[in-house]
Structure formats: C-alpha cells, structure tokens
Amino acid sequence: GMKLAAAMLPMAMAFHVELIAKTDGFQTQYSVSMAIGTPPQLFDLIVDTGSSDMWVQGIDCTQCFNGPKFNSSLSTTFSPGCSRGTCEYTLAYGSGVSTAHVGQDYIALGTVPLAGKMQFGVVYIEDVTITHVLQNSGILGLGFEVMSFFTHPSPINYISSFALYLDGDKSIMSVNEVMDAFKGPATQWSTIPVEEIEGLYTYWTIGLPEAEFGGKQLCGTTQKRCQAVLDSGTAFIAIPPQKWPTVVIELQHAGCIAVNVGGPFECPDSELPTLHLTLGLLLILYELTKCLGTLNGYEVTMAPSMYSYPIDGSTSVLVGLIESPLELWIFGSLFLQYFYTNFDTTNKQVQMVALATTSVTELVPMPIAPQDQPSYIDQIYDEAALERFLVLVVICASISLIYTLIFRSNHHPKYEHGYFSDVLECLSVSIFQSSLGRRVLSMGIASGIVYNNSASRSNGLNNEARQPRVIISNPDKFASKFAKMIKDGPNQLLFIADFDYTLTPYYNVSGGRGHSCHGMLASSKVLSDEFFTKSNHLFQKFYPIEISPLLAHDEKEPHMIEWWTREHGLFVEYNMHRHHVEAAVNKSDIEFRSGFGPLFQDLATLNVPTLIFSAGLADVIYNVLRKVHGETILTPNLHIVSNVMKFQEPSGKLLGFEDPLIHCHNKNATVLKDSPFWKECEERHNVILLGDSVGDAQMAEGLPVHNIIKIGFLNTHQEEKLGEYLTLFDVVIINDGSLSFAHTLIRAIQGK
Structure with missing residues (x-):
C-alpha cells in the first residue's frame, strides 16, 4: 500500500x-x-x-x-x-x-x-x-x-x-517562537495546562473552574467545574446548553432580543452584565495543595464592551454570546483577540498574556476553591516531568489495594485499612476518586507499561498525543475479577484473542495502516491487478461500515457477510493457490505487537488453552506465526479458529472455504462447539479476552465462563467509540499499545 x-x-x-x-x-x-x-x-x-x-x-x-x-x-x-x-x-x-x-x-x-x-x-x-x-x-x-x-x-x-x-x-x-515584543522577562505569561477529555488530548481545552454572569454562578462553588475550548475558528463565545438558559434570562432582563435561536443577541448599550471567568491552574499539584494549601487560577473580567459589537447607526449592540454545540465553553476570536496566546504543543499547555491595547491589563491570580478543581491526576497524566511520580504513587496504592483484596480475609493486620502518611493517604484517595481512577490501576499492576512501549507508532515524529494508554472502566470491578483469577491460578484460565489489529498492531512501521489477513493477500499483488482493484473496491465500500460508530451490530452484520462472501469469491475466481498465500506472507512486513513472544511462551509453559479466534484466514495466520516465530510457536495449547481455505491436492488450487463463514459479528460459541478448544472449556471458567472490535467483546459468549476480563484495543474513531468500548471491555488500550498489560496479568496469575 x-x-x-x-x-x-x-x-x-x-x-x-x-x-x-x-x-x-x-x-x-x-x-x-x-x-x-x-x-x-x-x-x-x-x-x-x-x-x-x-x-x-x-x-x-x-x-x-x-x-x-x-x-x-x-x-x-x-x-x-x-x-x-x-x-x-x-x-x-x-x-x-x-x-x-x-x-x-x-x-x-x-x-x-x-x-x-x-x-x-x-x-x-x-x-x-x-x-x-x-x-x-x-x-x-x-x-x-x-x-x-x-x-x-x-x-x-x-x-x-x-x-x-x-x-x-x-x-x-x-x-516555534513568539513575537519580539513578548520576548524577555518583562512579559508575564499566564501558563495554563491543556486538559484531556475522556483521557484524550482533543481540543485546546483549559480549565474553567469558575464563571459568573450578572451575579449568577455558571461554574464553580454551587455549580460543577467547567472546561473551555480555545477555538480560533469560532467567532463568538459559546456557552454549554446546561448553562445557556441562565445566560438567556440575564440578557432578557437587560432588554435583549435574540437574533437567532441560540444567539447572538441585539441589546441596549446599557445595563448588560459583566462576565467573570477564572481560567486554569497556577499550580498543577492540585491534590497535594488540596491536602496542604490553596490553589490559584487566573481571573478575567469581561466588561460588556468586550463581548459585544456596536451596530452602525444604532444605539444597540450585538452581544456575541451563543449556545455551544458541545458540553464545553468555546472561547472564539471574540475572546482570543484580547490575549496574545502561545499554543505549546510539546508541553501540552497554553501561555497567555493580556494585550496592553485592550481594557484587560493582566490575568489576575485568583484563589480557587478545591471542590471547583479537577483531579491532580487528570491534570498531569501526560506531563513527562510528573509521570514517574504518579506511577510510583499508583504502584504503591495498587499493590496495597490488590494485597488487601486477596489476603484481608486470611490475615488480620494491626490496622484494618493499613497506614499511609496524611499526604500520601489524601493523594491516594484522590487518585481513585478522580475521573482518571478508572485507568490508573493499570499503571500500578503493569509497572509503567503505559510509558515504555516500543510498539508505539508515531510516523517518526515526537508525538506525545499518540502515547499508548491503558484505561480501566471500573477499577473496583476489575480488581475483584483479577483477585479471583489470582486465587484460582492458571489451571482455571482460558486465553482468547482476536488476530488482526489485536495481536498485530494497527499501524505498521511506516505509520500507515497495517495489513489484515485478507488485506495482505489483496495488496501483495500475488494475483492480478484486476483482482487488487476489485478487492480494494470492496474494502472502500465495506470497511467504513465495519468501523462506523453510528451503525448498530445488527445493521452491520449483513454487510460483513456480503463483504467476506464476495472477497472469498474473488480468491477463487482469480485462481489463488496455496503458494500465493505463502508468497504474500513472505513479502509482507507484518509483525506482532510488542510483547507477543513472551506472552505466548508463558501461556504455553503454563499450558493455558489459548485460542486465536479470527474473522481472517487461518492459512494466513499459521504462515505469519511460522514466519515471525518459527514452528516452535505452534504449541499444543494453541488453537486457531478462523476461515479455512480448501485446496485441491496436489495442485494447491483454491476450491473454496470450509463452513462456517466467520466474520466479526458471529465470533462466539456457535462456531466453537465442534472445535478442539471447546473441550478445554469444560473445566476452566476464568477467561482473559483480547479484541479490537465490538464483535470481539462477545467471543466468549456461550462458553461456561464464571469470570472474564475483556481487554479492548481501540484503534480508530477513539473519541466517538471510547464510551462504548468502556462499556463492553474492562480495559481499553488506545494508541496501538503493547501486549505487556495482558502479559503482566498472566504473570501475576502465575504467581510471579
């Protein structure tokens, strides 16, 4: 490609x-x-x-x-x-x-x-x-x-x-620089960290712990803390829907008339309310200051003349406040024109200085109530200088939590809940209560694997936004499941994994999309250009349907059946032979996610029944395993259930495919009951499952499972799909993370 x-x-x-x-x-x-x-x-x-x-x-x-x-x-x-x-x-x-x-x-x-x-x-x-x-x-x-x-x-x-x-x-x-007028120590920059939304850097989002309009509190104290997007592509200031009615009432009291539904407004040039805002953080060690002291933000006072425009030939003004399409404030150019703003991509922060030519003379440091601030963890999760500190704290807290879950019923410590120093206890509790709490447990268990993944793809760029991350949807539920697996040991364990983009990375070494089993055969050019054109046409038609976050499972299934049926028909029509499969695999640059070899070696050593359950092609999977790891990887505990090619002997010509047709939405017990793997399930009731699609989350459906941990690799449409994946999977790994997290679970169950 x-x-x-x-x-x-x-x-x-x-x-x-x-x-x-x-x-x-x-x-x-x-x-x-x-x-x-x-x-x-x-x-x-x-x-x-x-x-x-x-x-x-x-x-x-x-x-x-x-x-x-x-x-x-x-x-x-x-x-x-x-x-x-x-x-x-x-x-x-x-x-x-x-x-x-x-x-x-x-x-x-x-x-x-x-x-x-x-x-x-x-x-x-x-x-x-x-x-x-x-x-x-x-x-x-x-x-x-x-x-x-x-x-x-x-x-x-x-x-x-x-x-x-x-x-x-x-x-x-x-x-990569600022204007000369703003260089040097005379410029007093206000530095505000960019905040994540659902664990991801998306917009240039800053904290808005407090906002007040006409004496009515919109954010902070009596209301929840807010966030604001600095958006140069928007002209006005946009206010979230849940805050908007309060703003409308204040403007109506001032005699304003809406120009459009959702603003802006035409208003008399008198008695308009003042907009008070408090931006971001002065100290990002919030949780420590919550225990030891107070916290400052930057206060901005916007007089009516700053958020309105004079209307020619009229005593009225146009108020540039509108309803936001997001659950976020949006500070457009109407706001940004009063500040020289430096967007620091490398350090994930913005630096602002008020322009002397405006009525704003400075951003005034302002104390912020602790309840109006986000978690310390949410603020610094991706800040390189503080990551190591966070990992050390979380490792200690996680080990303590897991130890308590496993051993508290058998051992009676002097103090029921253990002992921490006051500051560490405060910080630890804050970690697990924060919105990031659902993902930090992974760092404690995996000892920092989030930060040290050699399989991260970044197109050769220093791209911190694409650092792999591990997100746990419900830490308490996960810890309970994991503790039971440790107690039961490896003899009760099954391991089930999808192949394409689960055991293999989504991005290849060049930064492009990696090959699936079908895609490898199609793009290898071992068959004619005409075959490649037709296969690519099918991909362009059906792949957007497969990954669409807008279509339901039942809506996708008939399309997936049609895609696989037509693709398999092309293989037969264009005279594929067994040697074509081998040649395509040998030509490809396919590789496994980092950690695959050690993970599967430990699974073999422990004799854990391991199933590669794929909507791809069994013949391709076997050849890839042999190419990358040799025959020794094909251990007795390993089972592969996927679409199997039927070849004519001795010519090796492809005649068709064995039933049943396996696609991404029917991977469950209905196609496993006649497989050797099914017999392995009778006496084992704990499952670790790895997948990258919504359908993969159901791969153990119909098995006699008592306890299952599902790990999902979210490869595309992260913002749209993250919520759904956190519902379907116990753990979600984004940005092409490694298999180290799964391997760490296996080693813990093994007792290492």
Missing part, C-alpha cells in the same frame, strides 16, 4: 506569517496563505484550533465558496488516495458539513515549505450552511491529532508551538 512520508518543519525553524482577517456579519475569520502542489496553487485557509484536519475546496465543488479552488490535475506531485482507512470523509463543523477526497501533495505554510508530502482533503461537496459562513478556500486544523479524520500526521505534529495575535489587519501567527 501507499506509504506516507511525514512532512515536517525542522523544530529549530521559527518564523512569523501574516494572518488575513475577513469579517462578515460581525464574525471574523483569520486565515493564512498556503501553497499546495507543483507548481504551487495559493489559498487562504482558516486557522482553526478547534479541528485537526486540513482541507481545501476542489474544482469539482460547484456550490463551494466563490474563491480559489484546488485543481489536482495541474499539480505534477499530487497523489490521490490515503495511507490508511477510507479515502473519502464527511466532516461536520458547527457551521455545516464538507465531504472530501483525500490526497497527498507538497505544502508550504506561508512561504515556508514542509519537507515531504502532507495528506489533506479536497472538498467536492459542501452544504449551503457552511458555504454561507466560509469566507476562505478551506481550513487548517490545529487541534490535536486524535480528532483528525484523514490528516495523518495532523498539522500540529509539524511544529512545537504556534502563537496567535489577532488584531484585524495586524494579525500574526508565529511558529
């Missing part, structure tokens, strides 16, 4: 580029000039910190904004297609949707070229709502890569930081 060479700027390169401000109906968009292709075609793309993809309007988009459009046929270096997944995407924004084909070409930011091709979208359909709003030829998304649909690596992976100065025709974007 196509391999994407990562475009990137040398980290030492620093420069400034002018931003173009375009205002329509009080909404200002800030764009940067970009050059695409050879020879270069020039476009103005909106600088959008609220999304992560880059796209430009194409000449096929007849209803698009009447500006420059990209003509791929005029670029001698344009490559259609993408490095992984489907090559056509529909993206939804607050202002509408765009549908794009994906391709690769050379890009220049301003006048600075990126080294190597970059993957981006060429829009060919744009709905009328976004066309009316869009004043430019596309979008340059500068959010974190986890939100990126097709721009891999995403734009911010090419730079270590960028800073935005938004002031009409004087606007500047600085890359």
Whole structure:
C-alpha cells in the first residue's frame, strides 16, 4: 500500500506569517496563505484550533465558496488516495458539513515549505450552511491529532508551538517562537495546562473552574467545574446548553432580543452584565495543595464592551454570546483577540498574556476553591516531568489495594485499612476518586507499561498525543475479577484473542495502516491487478461500515457477510493457490505487537488453552506465526479458529472455504462447539479476552465462563467509540499499545 512520508518543519525553524482577517456579519475569520502542489496553487485557509484536519475546496465543488479552488490535475506531485482507512470523509463543523477526497501533495505554510508530502482533503461537496459562513478556500486544523479524520500526521505534529495575535489587519501567527515584543522577562505569561477529555488530548481545552454572569454562578462553588475550548475558528463565545438558559434570562432582563435561536443577541448599550471567568491552574499539584494549601487560577473580567459589537447607526449592540454545540465553553476570536496566546504543543499547555491595547491589563491570580478543581491526576497524566511520580504513587496504592483484596480475609493486620502518611493517604484517595481512577490501576499492576512501549507508532515524529494508554472502566470491578483469577491460578484460565489489529498492531512501521489477513493477500499483488482493484473496491465500500460508530451490530452484520462472501469469491475466481498465500506472507512486513513472544511462551509453559479466534484466514495466520516465530510457536495449547481455505491436492488450487463463514459479528460459541478448544472449556471458567472490535467483546459468549476480563484495543474513531468500548471491555488500550498489560496479568496469575 501507499506509504506516507511525514512532512515536517525542522523544530529549530521559527518564523512569523501574516494572518488575513475577513469579517462578515460581525464574525471574523483569520486565515493564512498556503501553497499546495507543483507548481504551487495559493489559498487562504482558516486557522482553526478547534479541528485537526486540513482541507481545501476542489474544482469539482460547484456550490463551494466563490474563491480559489484546488485543481489536482495541474499539480505534477499530487497523489490521490490515503495511507490508511477510507479515502473519502464527511466532516461536520458547527457551521455545516464538507465531504472530501483525500490526497497527498507538497505544502508550504506561508512561504515556508514542509519537507515531504502532507495528506489533506479536497472538498467536492459542501452544504449551503457552511458555504454561507466560509469566507476562505478551506481550513487548517490545529487541534490535536486524535480528532483528525484523514490528516495523518495532523498539522500540529509539524511544529512545537504556534502563537496567535489577532488584531484585524495586524494579525500574526508565529511558529516555534513568539513575537519580539513578548520576548524577555518583562512579559508575564499566564501558563495554563491543556486538559484531556475522556483521557484524550482533543481540543485546546483549559480549565474553567469558575464563571459568573450578572451575579449568577455558571461554574464553580454551587455549580460543577467547567472546561473551555480555545477555538480560533469560532467567532463568538459559546456557552454549554446546561448553562445557556441562565445566560438567556440575564440578557432578557437587560432588554435583549435574540437574533437567532441560540444567539447572538441585539441589546441596549446599557445595563448588560459583566462576565467573570477564572481560567486554569497556577499550580498543577492540585491534590497535594488540596491536602496542604490553596490553589490559584487566573481571573478575567469581561466588561460588556468586550463581548459585544456596536451596530452602525444604532444605539444597540450585538452581544456575541451563543449556545455551544458541545458540553464545553468555546472561547472564539471574540475572546482570543484580547490575549496574545502561545499554543505549546510539546508541553501540552497554553501561555497567555493580556494585550496592553485592550481594557484587560493582566490575568489576575485568583484563589480557587478545591471542590471547583479537577483531579491532580487528570491534570498531569501526560506531563513527562510528573509521570514517574504518579506511577510510583499508583504502584504503591495498587499493590496495597490488590494485597488487601486477596489476603484481608486470611490475615488480620494491626490496622484494618493499613497506614499511609496524611499526604500520601489524601493523594491516594484522590487518585481513585478522580475521573482518571478508572485507568490508573493499570499503571500500578503493569509497572509503567503505559510509558515504555516500543510498539508505539508515531510516523517518526515526537508525538506525545499518540502515547499508548491503558484505561480501566471500573477499577473496583476489575480488581475483584483479577483477585479471583489470582486465587484460582492458571489451571482455571482460558486465553482468547482476536488476530488482526489485536495481536498485530494497527499501524505498521511506516505509520500507515497495517495489513489484515485478507488485506495482505489483496495488496501483495500475488494475483492480478484486476483482482487488487476489485478487492480494494470492496474494502472502500465495506470497511467504513465495519468501523462506523453510528451503525448498530445488527445493521452491520449483513454487510460483513456480503463483504467476506464476495472477497472469498474473488480468491477463487482469480485462481489463488496455496503458494500465493505463502508468497504474500513472505513479502509482507507484518509483525506482532510488542510483547507477543513472551506472552505466548508463558501461556504455553503454563499450558493455558489459548485460542486465536479470527474473522481472517487461518492459512494466513499459521504462515505469519511460522514466519515471525518459527514452528516452535505452534504449541499444543494453541488453537486457531478462523476461515479455512480448501485446496485441491496436489495442485494447491483454491476450491473454496470450509463452513462456517466467520466474520466479526458471529465470533462466539456457535462456531466453537465442534472445535478442539471447546473441550478445554469444560473445566476452566476464568477467561482473559483480547479484541479490537465490538464483535470481539462477545467471543466468549456461550462458553461456561464464571469470570472474564475483556481487554479492548481501540484503534480508530477513539473519541466517538471510547464510551462504548468502556462499556463492553474492562480495559481499553488506545494508541496501538503493547501486549505487556495482558502479559503482566498472566504473570501475576502465575504467581510471579
């Protein structure tokens, strides 16, 4: 398949580029000039910190904004297609949707070229709502890569930081540095850490522990703590739906009239409320300060003139407050124009300084009540300087917890709950009560495997956002199951694992999507180009259905049956032989996730019945195992249940496939009852299960199981699927993590 060479700027390169401000109906968009292709075609793309993809309007988009459009046929270096997944995407924004084909070409930011091709979208359909709003030829998304649909690596992976100065025709974007006026010790930066959402860096999200409008508390004290997104692609300030009614009532009391449902408002230029905000953290060791002291944030006071615009020829003003489409506040350019903001990609933080030309003179340090702050763990989970400290604390807490669960019934310590120093006890309790509590137990058990995974794929870039992570959905439930498995020992254990993208990584060494069993045969070109074209057509049609977070299990199943039936039919139609399978495997660069060898060696040593249960191809799996680990990996405890090819002897010609057809939604006991593995299940009732799809979570369904730990590898659509995976699996591993977590469980059950 196509391999994407990562475009990137040398980290030492620093420069400034002018931003173009375009205002329509009080909404200002800030764009940067970009050059695409050879020879270069020039476009103005909106600088959008609220999304992560880059796209430009194409000449096929007849209803698009009447500006420059990209003509791929005029670029001698344009490559259609993408490095992984489907090559056509529909993206939804607050202002509408765009549908794009994906391709690769050379890009220049301003006048600075990126080294190597970059993957981006060429829009060919744009709905009328976004066309009316869009004043430019596309979008340059500068959010974190986890939100990126097709721009891999995403734009911010090419730079270590960028800073935005938004002031009409004087606007500047600085890359890898700040403007000269803000260098030196005289500038008092307010540094605020970027916060995760559900364990992921997505938007440029900062804490909003307190917010007050007209004396009404919106966040903090009597209300829950909030979060806010710094979004240069949004013009106004957006307020979450649950807070919005309070704002509307205050504006109505001031005589305001809504221009549209959900704002903005036309208001008299008098008696408008003041908006008080408290941003982020001054000290990120929150849990320690909760035990030992207080905590500061940064107070911002926005007078009515700062969140409104004068209306020409009228005494009224337009109030730029709107209802947010998210459960988050959104601080758009109306807010950002009052601050010079440095977005620090490397350190996951933003640095802000109030502009002297505005009525805001400084960000004032402000004490914050402890109950209005997030957990310390949620704040620093990905901060390299504090990770080791966290791991040490969690290891101690986890060992204590597991020891208590296992041995408390048989041993009677002097103190019922053990002993910690006051500070450690406070910190330990906070860890397990935090929103991150569902994932920290994994670090204690696995002794830091989250941080030391050699199988992490990052396209050759220093991409901390894609560091593997282990998330535990319910720590108490997990600990209870795990304690029982340790007590029962390996003689009660079964091990079940999917193959494609579970035992093998999702990304290959080049950063592209790795091969599945079927994909390996299709892309190896051991058969004709015509076969490859037809097989790829099936992939493009059915793979988006397989991974879609919007379709139910029952809706997907008939499509999966059709896909596998037609794909298997192509193998027969194009005269596949046994030697083609062997040749395809030998040509491939397929590998296993880090930790596979030691894990399966221990399973064999303990004689734990081990099932590779796959909707792929048994013949491919056997050949891959032999290629990577030799015949010795095929131990007596290992069983493989997958689609089996029927070959004619002695010619080796493929005649068809044995029944039943196994696809990702029927992998359960119904296809296991006639297998040798079924007999192994009669006396063993504990299962560790590994999979990467919703269907994989049901692989033990119908087995006489009393206790099961399900580990899910979430490879795509992480933001959309994480909630569902945390419901289906006890443990979720994201960003192509290793098998070390599963191996650690086995060793603990073994007593090591």
